[in-house]
Amino acid sequence: xxxxxxxxxxxxxxxxxxxxxxxxxxxxxxxxxxxxxxxxxxxxxxxxxxxxxxxxxxxxxxxxxxxxxxxxxxxxxxxxxxxxxxxxxxxxxxxxxxxxxxxxxxxxxxxxxxxxxxxxxxxxxxxxxxxxxxxxxxxxxxxxxxxxxxxxxxxxxxxxxxxxxxxxxxxxxxxxxxxxxxxxxxxxxxxxxxxxxxxxxxxxxxxxxxxxxxxxxxxxxxxxxxxxxxxxxxxxxxxxxxxxxxxxxxxxxxxxxxxxxxxxxxxxxxxxxxxxxxxxxxxxxxxxxxxxxxxxxxxxxxxxxxxxxxxxxxxxxxxxxxxxxxxxxxxxxxxxxxxxxxxxxxxxxxxxxxxxxxxxxxxxxxxxxxxxxxxxxxxxxxxxxxxxxxxxxxxxxxxxxxxxxxxxxxxxxxxxxxxxxxxxxxxxxxxxxxxxxxxxxxxxxxxxxxxxxxxxxxxxxxxxxxxxxxxxxxxxxxxxxxxxxxxxxxxxxxxxxxxxxxxxxxxxxxxxxxxxxxxxxxxxxxxxxxxxxxxxxxxxxxxxxxxxxxxxxxxxxxxxxxxxxxxxxxxxxxxxxxxxxxxxxxxxxxxxxxxxxxxxxxxxxxxxxxxxxxxxxxxxxxxxxxxxxxxxxxxxxxxxxxxxxxxxxxxxxxxxxxxxxxxxxxxxxxxxxxxxxxxxxxxxxxxxxxxxxxxxxxxxxxxxxxxxxxxxxxxxxxxxxxxxxxxxxxxxxxxxxxxxxxxxxxxxxxxxxxxxxxxxxxxx
Numbered sequence: 111x112x113x114x115x116x117x118x119x120x121x122x123x124x125x126x127x128x129x130x131x132x133x134x135x136x137x138x139x140x141x142x143x144x145x146x147x148x149x150x151x152x153x154x155x156x157x158x159x160x161x162x163x164x165x166x167x168x169x170x171x172x173x174x175x176x177x178x179x180x181x182x183x184x185x186x187x188x189x190x191x192x193x194x195x196x197x198x199x200x201x202x203x204x205x206x207x208x209x210x211x212x213x214x215x216x217x218x219x220x221x222x223x224x225x226x227x228x229x230x231x232x233x234x235x236x237x238x239x240x241x242x243x244x245x246x247x248x249x250x251x252x253x254x255x256x257x258x259x260x261x262x263x264x265x266x267x268x269x270x271x272x273x274x275x276x277x278x279x280x281x282x283x284x285x286x287x288x289x290x291x292x293x294x295x296x297x298x299x300x301x302x303x304x305x306x307x308x309x310x311x312x313x314x315x316x317x318x319x320x321x322x323x324x325x326x327x328x329x330x331x332x333x334x335x336x337x338x339x340x341x342x343x344x345x346x347x348x349x350x351x352x353x354x355x356x357x358x359x360x361x362x363x364x365x366x367x368x369x370x371x372x373x374x375x376x377x378x379x380x381x382x383x384x385x386x387x388x389x390x391x392x393x394x395x396x397x398x399x400x401x402x403x404x405x406x407x408x409x410x411x412x413x414x415x416x417x418x419x420x421x422x423x424x425x426x427x428x429x430x431x432x433x434x435x436x437x438x439x440x441x442x443x444x445x446x447x448x449x450x451x452x453x454x455x456x457x458x459x460x461x462x463x464x465x466x467x468x469x470x471x472x473x474x475x476x477x478x479x480x481x482x483x484x485x486x487x488x489x490x491x492x493x494x495x496x497x498x499x500x501x502x503x504x505x506x507x508x509x510x511x512x513x514x515x516x517x518x519x520x521x522x523x524x525x526x527x528x529x530x531x532x533x534x535x536x537x538x539x540x541x542x543x544x545x546x547x548x549x550x551x552x553x554x555x556x557x558x559x560x561x562x563x564x565x566x567x568x569x570x571x572x573x574x575x576x577x578x579x580x581x582x583x584x585x586x587x588x589x590x591x592x593x594x595x596x597x598x599x600x601x602x603x604x605x606x607x608x609x610x611x612x613x614x615x616x617x618x619x620x621x622x623x624x625x626x627x628x629x630x631x632x633x634x635x636x637x638x639x640x641x642x643x644x645x646x647x648x649x650x651x652x653x654x655x656x657x658x659x660x661x662x663x664x665x666x667x668x669x670x671x672x673x674x675x676x677x678x679x680x681x682x683x684x685x686x687x688x689x690x691x692x693x694x695x696x697x698x699x700x701x702x703x704x705x706x707x708x709x710x711x712x713x714x715x716x717x718x719x720x721x722x723x724x725x726x727x728x729x730x731x732x733x734x735x736x737x738x739x740x741x742x743x744x745x746x747x748x749x750x751x752x753x754x755x756x757x758x759x760x761x762x763x764x765x766x767x768x769x770x771x772x773x774x775x776x777x778x779x780x781x782x783x784x785x786x787x788x789x790x791x792x793x794x795x796x797x798x799x800x801x802x803x804x805x806x807x808x809x810x811x812x813x814x815x816x817x818x819x820x821x822x823x824x825x826x827x828x829x830x831x832x833x834x835x836x837x838x839x840x841x842x843x844x845x846x847x848x849x850x851x852x853x854x855x856x857x858x859x860x861x862x863x864x865x866x867x868x869x870x871x872x873x874x
Contacts, residue, residue, distance in 0.1 A: 136438045161381055175326065175345075175400060185228055186234075186304045192223075192227075199248070199314070202217045203314040225250040233318075234302075234321055235251065235255075235319045236249065236250070236251045238267070240276070246261070267317075272301045275301065275303045276303045280312055287302070289301050289303065290351055300319075300326060300353065302317070322353065330344065330354075340411060342358045342411070344358065344359075344362035344407075345405045346371045346405070353405075361386065368385065369410070374406030374408070377399050395408050395410030513652065517659055517660050517663070530668065535567050541641060548641045549643060549644050550621070550641070551641045551642075552569065552639075553629075553664070560585055564580070565582060568581075590603060590624055599628065600627050601626045603625070604649065623643040623648050625642075626640045629665040631669050639660075723745055723747045734746070735774070746761070746763075747759045747760070748777050760781050806834045813826050828841070
C-alpha cells in the first residue's frame with residue numbers, strides 16, 4: 111500500500127516522467143481543442159487562401175512578362191523603322207555580288223547601331239537581318255561573343271525556326287511574331303521576327319534572339335520576391351517546350367506533362383490540381399495564356415503547405431486560447447521549478463565559484479537519484495577537477511613567471527655588456543643564481559676552424575680548473591657538446607646514469623641531468639650553452655624553452671660584443687691613420703716652405719721663460735696652466751690639435767685678475783678653430799700650387815700643340831720648360847744618344863738634339 115501511495119506522489123517521479131506528463135497534457139489539450147472545434151473550417155479557409163495567393167502571384171508575374179515582351183517587340187520595331195538605321199538596312203539587303211566599300215561601311219554602321227540599340231540594353235543576345243532568300247546580311251552580338259555558323263554573315267537560314275516563323279508571319283499578314291523552340295543542342299530559345307518593308311513591299315526580315323534570363327525568366331522567377339510559400343512559374347508551348355529557371359527546370363518539365371497547358375493555349379484560365387513526380391503533395395496550379403504568343407503561363411504550389419496559416423488562423427479567431435495556453439505553461443513551469451530549485455541553486459553556486467575564485471567552499475550533498483541529481487553530482491566532480499587543474503596551472507604560472515624574470519635579467523645584462531669575456535662570465539653566474547635546479551653552467555665557443563668547442567666561461571671551482579687546463583671538445587664528437595655544436599639541435603640528458611651521450615667529468619662527478627643548447631647566429635653555430643643539475647629528470651619543457659630563448663639572446667649579445675670590439679679596433683685604426691696622415695701632410699707642407707716650424711708672437715714680450723710649459727702641452731696634448739709669474743700673470747699653453755695630432759701650441763699670459771675657467775675654455779675653443787683654419791690655409795695653398803702647375807702645363811701644351819714642325823716643337827718645349835723651372839739649361843733629346851762635343855756651338859742638326867738657356871731660340 112505504501113509503495114502504491116509513493117508511486118502516486120509526483121515529487122518522487124523521475125524528471126523525465128514529470129516533463130512527459132506536464133507537456134503531454136498541454137499538447138493533448140491544444141490538439142483536442144483545435145481538431146474538434148476548427149479543423150473543417152480552417153482547412154476550407156486554407157484552400158481559399160492558397161488559391162488567392164497563387165492567383166495574385168500568377169497575375170503579377172504575367173503582367174511583368176507582358177510588359178517585358180512588349181518592350182522587346184517595341185524596341186525591335188522602333189529600331190527597324192528608325193530613320194538613321196532603316197536606309198542602311200535596305201542598302202545591305204539589296205547587295206548583290208561583291209560588296210563595294212560603301213556597302214561594307216553601311217553594314218558595319220548598321221551592325222554597330224543594332225548592337226547599341228538592342229543588345230547593350232540586354233534585351234537581345236543576337237540580331238540577324240535576312241534577305242527574302244534567308245541569307246544573313248547583318249549579324250550583331252555582344253562584343254567578344256563567338257558566333258555559330260548559322261549566325262555568320264552569308265549563312266543560309268532557310269531551315270531555321272526563325273526564318274520559318276518569318277514566312278508564317280508574312281503569309282498571315284503579321285509584322286511581328288514571337289516563336290519559341292529548342293535547339294538540337296538542348297538550348298531553349300525565344301526569337302522575335304520583324305517584317306522589314308519598303309513601299310508596302312516585304313524586302314527582308316529582322317530576327318532578334320531574346321535574352322531569356324533578363325526578359326522572360328526574370329519576369330516569372332524573380333529571386334528578390336519574398337513569398338511564404340514555394341511558388342513556381344514556367345512557360346510552356348504546345349510542342350512540349352518549357353521555359354523555366356535552371357533551379358526549377360526539372361520540376362517544370364515534370365509538371366508540364368500533367369498541367370492543363372492545352373487549356374491555357376486555347377485561351378482558358380483557371381485552377382487545376384494534379385500530381386507531379388518527386389513531390390509528395392498534389393500541386394495546385396493556375397493556368398493562363400500569354401496574350402499575342404503561343405505560350406501558356408503555369409503558376410503552381412504544393413497543396414497542403416499552409417500549416418503556418420492554419421495555426422495563425424486558429425489563434426486569431428479564438429483569442430481565449432492564448433491565456434489558456436499561458437496558464438497551463440505557467441503551472442507547468444511552477445511545478446518544475448519547485449522540484450529542480452535546489453539542484454539549480456547548487457549548480458549556480460558552482461558556476462559562481464569559478465567566476466569568484468572560490469573553489470574551496472563546501473557543496474551540500476545531493477541525495478536525489480534522478481537526472482538532475484546526477485547532473486549536480488557531475489558538476490561537483492567537475493569542480494573538483496577544475497580546482498586541481500587551476501592549482502597546477504597556478505604553480506606552473508609561478509614557475510613560468512620566475513623563468514621569464516630570469517630571462518629578462520640575463521637579457522638586460524647581456525644587452526648592456528660590451529666586454530666579451532665579462533659577458534660570458536656574468537651570464538653563467540646569473541643562470542646558476544636564478545635557476546635553483548641548476549648547479550653548474552658553462553659556455554663553449556667554436557674555434558676559428560670550427561674543429562673544437564673551447565670552454566670560455568664556467569662557474570664554481572670546477573669551472574676555474576677546467577678553464578685553466580683549456581678544456582675543449584671536438585665539434586660533432588661523441589659528447590653532449592659535440593652533438594649540439596655538430597648537429598645544431600638541443601640535447602637533453604634527463605638521467606646521466608642511463609645515457610650513452612653524457613661523458614663523466616672528474617671535476618663534476620655529481621651531475622645527474624644535463625642540457626645543452628646551441629648558440630646560433632642565423633644558420634651558423636658559434637658554440638653552446640651547457641647547464642647541469644644534481645637532480646635527474648629536472649628539466650621541464652617550459653624551462654628548456656626558457657633557456658633556449660635565453661641562449662638565442664646570449665648568442666646575439668656575444669655577436670654584438672664581438673662586432674663592437676671589432677668596430678672599436680677599426681675606429682682606433684682610422685684615428686691613428688688620420689693622425690699619421692695629418693702629421694705627414696704638415697711635414698710635407700713645412701718642407702715645401704723650407705722651414706722646420708712656424709712661430710708667431712703678438713703683444714708685449716716678457717722676461718719669463720715659458721718654453722717648457724709649451725713643450726709639455728705639445729707632448730701631453732693637454733692644456734697646461736703654469737704658476738704665477740713675478741709680473742702677476744698666469745701662463746697657459748693650449749695644444750693645437752687636428753684629427754688627434756698635435757701640431758703645436760699657443761702660449762698665453764693672462765693677468766691674474768682676469769684668469770678664470772671660462773677664459774681657459776674660451777682659449778681652447780679658439781685654438782680648436784685655429785687648427786681648422788691652419789689646415790684650411792694649408793689645403794688652400796696646396797690647391798693654389800696645383801692650379802699653378804696645371805696652368806703652366808696647359809700653357810706649354812698649348813704652345814707646343816700649335817706647332818707642326820718637329821724642330822720647332824722641340825725648341826718651344828726646351829724654352830718653355832726652362833722658363834717654367836727657372837733653370838739655366840734644358841736639353842731635349844730625341845732618338846739615339848750621341849756624344850756631344852765639349853766645346854763649340856750647340857748642335858741643332860738632324861740628331862734631334864736641342865738646348866735652351868731659358869731664352870728664345872733666336873738668342874742662342
